Amino acid sequence: MRSNRAGWALLTPTLVILAIVGFLPFLYVLYVSFFDWNPFSNQLGMKWTGVDNFRRLVFDGAFLDSLWRTGLFAFTTVTIELALGFLLAQTLVKSFPGRTVFRTIYVLPLVMAPIAVGATWRLLTIPGFGPIPYFLDKWFDIDFRLATFADQAFLTVIAMDVWHWTPFVTLTLLAGLTAMPKEPLEQAQVDGANRWQVFRYLTIPMMMPVLLTVIFIRLMDALRIVDEVFMLTSGGPGTATQFIGIHIYRVIVPKTDYGYGSAMSLMVLYFTIVLCWLLFIALAQVGKQRE
Amino acid sequence: MKSSALRKALGWIGLYGLWTVMIVITIVPIYWMIVVSARSRVELFDAPTLLIKSFYAPNYIKPLTDPVFQRYLINSLIIATSNALLVTILAMLATYALSRWRLPGADNIFFWTITQRMAPPAAFVLPMFLIYTRVFKIGDWTMFDTQFGLILLYCVFNLPFAVWLMKGIMDGVPIELDEAAFVDGANRWTVLTRVVAPLVAPGLAITFILSWIFAWNEYLFAANLTSVNARTITTGLAAFVSVTGTNWGEMAAVATVAILPALIFLVFVQRYIVTGLTFGAVKE
Numbered sequence: 330m331r332s333n334r335a336g337w338a339l340l341t342p343t344l345v346i347l348a349i350v351g352f353l354p355f356l357y358v359l360y361v362s363f364f365d366w367n368p369f370s371n372q373l374g375m376k377w378t379g380v381d382n383f384r385r386l387v388f389d390g391a392f393l394d395s396l397w398r399t400g401l402f403a404f405t406t407v408t409i410e411l412a413l414g415f416l417l418a419q420t421l422v423k424s425f426p427g428r429t430v431f432r433t434i435y436v437l438p439l440v441m442a443p444i445a446v447g448a449t450w451r452l453l454t455i456p457g458f459g460p461i462p463y464f465l466d467k468w469f470d471i472d473f474r475l476a477t478f479a480d481q482a483f484l485t486v487i488a489m490d491v492w493h494w495t496p497f498v499t500l501t502l503l504a505g506l507t508a509m510p511k512e513p514l515e516q517a518q519v520d521g522a523n524r525w526q527v528f529r530y531l532t533i534p535m536m537m538p539v540l541l542t543v544i545f546i547r548l549m550d551a552l553r554i555v556d557e558v559f560m561l562t563s564g565g566p567g568t569a570t571q572f573i574g575i576h577i578y579r580v581i582v583p584k585t586d587y588g589y590g591s592a593m594s595l596m597v598l599y600f601t602i603v604l605c606w607l608l609f610i611a612l613a614q615v616g617k618q619r620e
Numbered sequence: 621m622k623s624s625a626l627r628k629a630l631g632w633i634g635l636y637g638l639w640t641v642m643i644v645i646t647i648v649p650i651y652w653m654i655v656v657s658a659r660s661r662v663e664l665f666d667a668p669t670l671l672i673k674s675f676y677a678p679n680y681i682k683p684l685t686d687p688v689f690q691r692y693l694i695n696s697l698i699i700a701t702s703n704a705l706l707v708t709i710l711a712m713l714a715t716y717a718l719s720r721w722r723l724p725g726a727d728n729i730f731f732w733t734i735t736q737r738m739a740p741p742a743a744f745v746l747p748m749f750l751i752y753t754r755v756f757k758i759g760d761w762t763m764f765d766t767q768f769g770l771i772l773l774y775c776v777f778n779l780p781f782a783v784w785l786m787k788g789i790m791d792g793v794p795i796e797l798d799e800a801a802f803v804d805g806a807n808r809w810t811v812l813t814r815v816v817a818p819l820v821a822p823g824l825a826i827t828f829i830l831s832w833i834f835a836w837n838e839y840l841f842a843a844n845l846t847s848v849n850a851r852t853i854t855t856g857l858a859a860f861v862s863v864t865g866t867n868w869g870e871m872a873a874v875a876t877v878a879i880l881p882a883l884i885f886l887v888f889v890q891r892y893i894v895t896g897l898t899f900g901a902v903k904e
Contacts, residue, residue: 335808336721343714343779344729351776354747355739361747417642420635431639433890435646440882442837444854448875449649451861452656452868458664460652492645553740556839556854560861578742582844587746594743601739 362592369585382592392593394568395576396600402483402572403551406490410547411540413491414498421499422506436496443493447560450489454561475562479569482562486570489557494550498543505539506532541612545605552601573597650879657872664868679873683856689874692856696836699767699852703774704832708824710775711782715790716812718783720798745844748773752845765846773841778831785830789823790816829889833882853878 362382364375386392421432438446453461454475462473475482513535517527533540555574558564564571564579571579577597581590656664660676683689718726752763763769793816801811817824839854846855857878860871 333721333723336717336723339713339717340723340726340729343710343783346710346772346775347779350748350773354744354751357747357750358743417638420638425635427636427639431643433887434643435639436886436890437646437650437883440833440837440886441650441879442839442854442857442882444837444839444858445875445879448857448860448871449653452653452872453649455868458656458868460648460670492649496646555740555742560858563861574740574742577740578745578840581742581746590746591743594740598739598743 358591358595361588362595364588366588367584367586375588378588382589383596385589386592386596391568392576395571395573396597398483398568398571399552399554399573402487402490402554403548406487406494406551407544407547409487409491410495410498411544414495414502414543417495417499418502418506421503436500438493439496439500441493443554443556444560446489446493447557450485450492450557450561454485476566479566482566482569486558486561489561490551490554493557494547498547501543501546502536502539505536509535537615538612541608541615545608545612548608549601549605552597653872653875656868657876659869661867661869676869679867679869680877683870683874684877689853689856692851692853693877695767695850696853699770699774699850700832700835702767703771703778703835704828706771707775707778707782707831708828710779711786711827712790712817712820712824713812714779714783715786716816718787719790719793720795741840744776745840748841748845765849767850769845770835770838770842770850770852773845774831774835774838777838778834781834782827782831785827786820786823789820793819826889829885833885836882 361375363377363379365378365381366375417435421428441449453459454473456462456474456476465471465473472478473481475485509532513531514527517531522530553574554572555578558570558572559575562570564575577590577594580586580593584590652670655670655672657679658672658675660678663674663676717723749764752769754762756763756769763772797815797819798811801815806814836852837854838852839858842850842852843855843858846852853874857871857874860866860874
């Protein structure tokens with residue numbers, strides 16, 4: 330019908346920029362991942378090792394631990410955020426006095442720099458003057474030391490992520506709930522369906538695209554968390570909060586094991602893409618069913 | 621009737637109870653940071669009280685009058701604003717193209733741009749470092765430690781997100797409007813700038829602000845791709861942890877300054893964010 334040339338012309342600047350700062354580094358990571366390359370080891374330069382880096386990964390306990398820890402973290406936080414976010418979004422659909430004030434205050438953490446969120450939570454948990462250790466000790470007689478107890482560090486990081494990101498989940502689900510057609514819900518109530526049935530058989534299916542979108546975004550970001558954790562615990566104590574992003578950073582920057590670190594990040598990217606691709610397909614399926 | 625009145629009352633109590641708890645949980649960490657920023661080191665290690673009784677100004681004055689910190693702040697401002705502007709304009713052009721033409725392979729490009737956001741960012745620190753120090757090099761000038769370098773780099777994170785956000789909004793503008801304008805003799809560019817752009821203006825505003833906030837907040841690349849000239853406020857804030865004998869009050873003050881612009885932005889645009897965040901997932 331019309332020439333595609335103008336369309337591609339409009340798309341070109343975006344594609345060029347993404348190619349330079351997005352795709353070029355990706356190709357570079359791919360290239361480096363086939364080499365043994367550590368500038369500060371005895372051997373100079375890059376040594377071709379084929380798929381050895383990837384073979385090493387499969388038996389690397391530290392890497393697998395970190396991967397498992399990240400998965401557990403992402404699954405836990407996304408589940409909590411989704412459940413809490415859905416509950417809160419539902420209370421915000423109908424107007425009530427104070428709703429705007431609540432919403433405005435509630436979404437403040439959303440725009441805070443992750444590094445500032447980490448700083449905030451660090452200030453909360455410093456032994457000696459942070460309120461969390463102080464009150465836990467005073468009221469529940471709990472010895473709270475983030476730098477000593479692995480479980481406490483892990484739970485604190487989860488709490489921090491839930492605090493930071495549930496507002497995003499709530500806002501997005503609220504946008505979805507607000508845009509949802511009202512007639513089927515009213516009709517169902519007239520027909521005598523109870524609240525649970527309406528929720529289970531109408532709200533959930535109609536919200537599916539939005540829910541999947543939210544899971545998609547949150548999962549992606551939870552799997553690559555670095556800044557907040559770095560600021561709060563620096564991955565410690567030991568490796569209790571050393572998520573995959575921090576693990577890779579440690580391998581590449583302080584240890585300068587470039588080849589192995591590159592292979593590691595490709596592996597993680599591959600897992601993430603497969604996961605998100607599945608969600609993306611699910612999203613497309615739901616979209617088709619609705620048409 | 622009595623039981624329904626009771627149930628209603630319980631519903632209200634539950635609603636306000638829930639929200640009071642949520643607001644307290646949301647506010648306390650931020651509030652505590654401000655409390656710490658208003659106290660001297662000696663006051664901090666007294667028994668914790670949640671009240672601000674006095675204001676210890678040196679925590680703010682010292683970093684804010686320090687030329688190094690002033691430069692961090694200015695760098696952050698320049699980088700965030702330029703990046704947001706660039707991303708918003710490019711996303712508008714790109715989504716207009718994606719929504720008005722059936723471009724072969726465009727869907728794949730669309731998904732591919734999203735995958736850019738999935739990679740662990742640490743993986744790209746090394747290649748970006750090498751590209752900026754070795755490849756983009758003219759004489760002595762390199763992209764390393766320049767504001768331009770970060771402005772361009774943040775496109776990797778912001779552009780896919782912006783395209784995703786704008787796509788749904790752009791699809792919402794009926795193509796008939798374009799056609800009517802063509803009949804009136806307008807060219808492609810006039811249609812885009814005079815007809816379509818005003819209609820998607822709220823979406824553009826949200827894209828700008830979200831991109832701005834992301835660029836202002838980014839840390840990992842700013843820390844590894846700059847050394848002196850283009851350092852940003854987040855790297856300045858992170859530097860507090862590695863220094864021994866951290867001055868917590870000063871750190872809290874810098875953190876407060878660092879989150880302030882974004883918080884102010886948010887209060888103004890919240891309303892639009894709610895409608896903008898559907899990502900076109902809900903058909904109206």
